[in-house]
Amino acid sequence: MKKDDNKIGSSNTNAANESASNYANDVAFMKEYIKIIELTDESNNSSVAISAALQGRVMTSSAFGDKGRSYGWINKELFKSKDTLEHINVFGGEERFWLGPEGGQFSIFFKKGAKFILDDWYTPKLIDLEPFDVKEQSSSKVVLTKKAALKNYSGFQFDMAIEREVSILSKEDIKKELGLISLDESLKSVAYKTTNMLTNVGKSDWVKETGLLSIWMLGMYNHSPNTTIMIPYISGDETELGAIVNDAYFGKVPSDRLVVKDGVIYFSGDGQYRSKIGLSPKRAKDIAGSYDSKNGVLTIVKYNQPKNVTDYVNSMWEIQDKPFEGDVVNAYNDGAPEPGAKPLGPFYELETSSPAMALKSGESGIHIQLTCHIEGDEETLNPIIKQLFGTTVNDITSIFN
Secondary structure (H helix, E strand, O other): OOOOOOOOOOOOOOOOOOOOOEHHHHHHHHHOOOOOEEEEOOOOOOEEEEEOOOOOEEEEEEOOHHHOEOOEOEOHHHHHHOOOOOOOOOOEOOEEEEEEOOOOOOOOOOOOOOOOOHHHOOOOHHHOOOOOEEEEEOOOEEEEEEEEEEEOOOOOEEEEEEEEEEEEOOHHHHHHHHOOOOOOOOOEEEEEEEEEEEEEOOOOOOOHHHOOEEEEEEEEEOOOOOEEEEEEEOOOOHHHHOOOOEOOOOOOOOOOOEEEEOOEEEEEOOOOOOEEEEEOOOOEOOEEEEEEOOOOEEEEEEEOOOOOOOOEOOOOOOOOOOOOEOOOEEEEEOOOOOOOOOOOOOOEEEEEEOOOEOOOOOOEEEEEEEEEEEEOOHHHHHHHHHHHHOOOHHHHHHOOO
16 A cells, blocks of 8 residues: 555555654654654644544644654554454554444444454454545644444444544643643643544434444553553532442452542553543543653543533443443553453553434534643642642652552
8 A cells, every 4th residue: 555545554664763752753653654644733843643544543742843752652563563453453542533332232342142252342443444534634633534334233233424623722722721821831732622523324313222322532642650640520429429430341440550539530550450440421520631750741631521411322341231321531551451461552541432422314413522731840730730630749649659
């Protein structure tokens, strides 16, 4: 395949230096295999790299141009192999477009009658390997589209049109979107917003009885022993709001990796222990994030959470009694799936989902997500962390020590 196609290709030249983690080297490496669309802000300091070949996913970004840190995790080993895997192709990328649910009787990852085990789990090609079409492109925005059909575990076919817009934000936009009074000039920052629209283009309405879809955003980031995930939550009685956190995805998370304090959940992003947590719509706020204390990197994920909506698809790997009582915010820490086995990355993920979309024929649903990285010293970042997450640098760095 040619490099200028919006498809995954193979390289005929030497890859860029893989040991370096700056933005320019990561982009140069990926350009040996796929076409990369780059967005820049007015200052030319912020950069975002996008692949149409991989569903318009944001592969990585930088707060300091070519010389800046590369924030997205990229699976260079898989790119180099030029291979296509059967169950999933984990190319990485710090925000990818997916659809849910993953498990249950309305799953789009398991065929009808399959067992809910890893051997029977297959990522739909639509959200794994298929390219999206570039509809519109400028220096600060790209719009991508796709028409497709997917059949769920219960046999219902979804005929859909997808439109995904990725736009880079200025510093003023960042302050406005996050509600910040100021953004100190000493801080490096990059942010982008994605508007993801799903339209029912089939003749049949999408109803609960035959299953619904959700738009699902997942971001893969570089793990480290100094990275802690912070997720604020709505406090209140469990009899009214349910459990604070769901940690049953891959077995209960040990207490040295998951700590629940008043108003904030702390979860390790060290990439050394496969585990996942989730928050229900009754507990979740519209924000999640992480802090890398060694490199002074604050990552913020903010999304549109409709008020008083509680129907979210359930992705648990089982036939479900409550298929529309799923989580809206998730975090994943990678690690070996079993002793001695190879991890997918490792990396860590922040994820958000739209409500379950009960769309009549011709109707559309939208999920908007903002991703922001702010890099600087503890003293300057601390007020932002306090305002957005209700915690402090000291609390975060001492929580697992």
